Amino acid sequence: MNDLMTKLKCLCEKARLIPLFQALEKQEASPESIECSFLERIFCLLEAQIDNNHISKISRFRKAAKLRWPQASLADYAIKKVLPVKLSKLKDLAECAWVENYLHVAITGPTGAGKTHLASALADEAILKEYSVICYHFSALVRDLIIAEKAGEDILIKLQKRLIKFRVLMIDDWGIKPLKSHERHLLLELIELRERNGSLLITSLYEPSQWYECFVDKGIADSSLDRIIPYIDHIDWDKDSYRTELGRQLMAKSSKGGNKNA
Numbered sequence: 001m002n003d004l005m006t007k008l009k010c011l012c013e014k015a016r017l018i019p020l021f022q023a024l025e026k027q028e029a030s031p032e033s034i035e036c037s038f039l040e041r042i043f044c045l046l047e048a049q050i051d052n053n054h055i056s057k058i059s060r061f062r063k064a065a066k067l068r069w070p071q072a073s074l075a076d077y078a079i080k081k082v083l084p085v086k087l088s089k090l091k092d093l094a095e096c097a098w099v100e101n102y103l104h105v106a107i108t109g110p111t112g113a114g115k116t117h118l119a120s121a122l123a124d125e126a127i128l129k130e131y132s133v134i135c136y137h138f139s140a141l142v143r144d145l146i147i148a149e150k151a152g153e154d155i156l157i158k159l160q161k162r163l164i165k166f167r168v169l170m171i172d173d174w175g176i177k178p179l180k181s182h183e184r185h186l187l188l189e190l191i192e193l194r195e196r197n198g199s200l201l202i203t204s205l206y207e208p209s210q211w212y213e214c215f216v217d218k219g220i221a222d223s224s225l226d227r228i229i230p231y232i233d234h235i236d237w238d239k240d241s242y243r244t245e246l247g248r249q250l251m252a253k254s255s256k257g258g259n260k261n262a
Helices: 003-014 018-029 031-035 038-065 087-094 115-128 138-151 153-165 181-194 218-225 242-261
Strands: 104-108 133-137 168-172 199-204 232-236
Touching: 003 018, 018 038, 038 115, 038 133, 087 115, 087 232, 104 115, 115 133, 115 168, 115 199, 133 138, 138 153, 138 168, 138 181, 153 181, 181 218
Parallel strands: 104 199, 104 232, 133 168, 168 199
Antiparallel strands: none
16 A cells, blocks of 8 residues: 555545545556546545445444334335235335325234334335434333433433434334323323424324324323324224234144155
8 A cells, every 4th residue: 555545544534434445445456447537436436435324324223223123124015915005005105205294104903913014114214214213112102201200300301302303203002001191291292392303103003093092181182193193194004913924824834844744
C-alpha cells in the first residue's frame, strides 16, 4: 500500500467510511476500473458505502425490533394457494405507505391463525425500508408502563420517549385482557403521544369495533380509539389455525415415513 492509500485509509477510518475505502482498494486492483471515468468510480465508491450503511441499519433495526417471528417474510405467503385476503393487498401494505402517512394496520382473527407471523412479516418490510420498529405483547406493554410509573415520573417519561421514537409500534394480542383504571390512562397517554408521530401494527382476536370493551370506561375508550380506528387498514385473517395446519403437515410427513418403513 503506497503512502497516499495509507493516508486515505486513515481518513476513511476517521470518517467511518471503511466500506468506501475497501471498494477503492478493489478498484485499484482491477484493470477494468481504468476504463471507468472519474465520476463513474466516485459513484461506485459512494454506492458501496451507502449499500453497507443500509445493511448495517437493517441489522440494527431487526435486533431492536424483537419480533416474535424474526424470520417471517411476505415471500412465505406468495407460495400459499389460499389466503384470507388477496396477495396484492399484502404487497400493497409492504410498500409501507401506511407508515409514511402515519396510519395503522390491524390484523384480526382466531387464535393460531398466524396473525403474529403476518404482522412480523409486515414489520420486517417496514424495517427493510429503514423504518424503526418495536414489538410488544399487549400485556407486556401495559406491564412496562406500570413498572415505569411506579419507578417515578422521570422513568415513565423516559420509557414514553423511547416508545415514541419507533416509527412502528407493533402490539400483539391487543385487548387480550380488560384494563384497570390506571392502565387505561397510561395506554391512552402513550397513544396520545404517538399520534402523528408513528404507526401502530396491531394483532387481535377481536374486531376493531369490539376494542371499546377492553377499556371499560367509555370516555377513555372513545378518546383512545378515536385516535386509532378511523386510520386503520383492517385485515380479517380468519383462516384455519396456523398451528393446526402445521400439525397436519407434520402428521402427513410422519405418515409417509411410517409407510416407507412398513
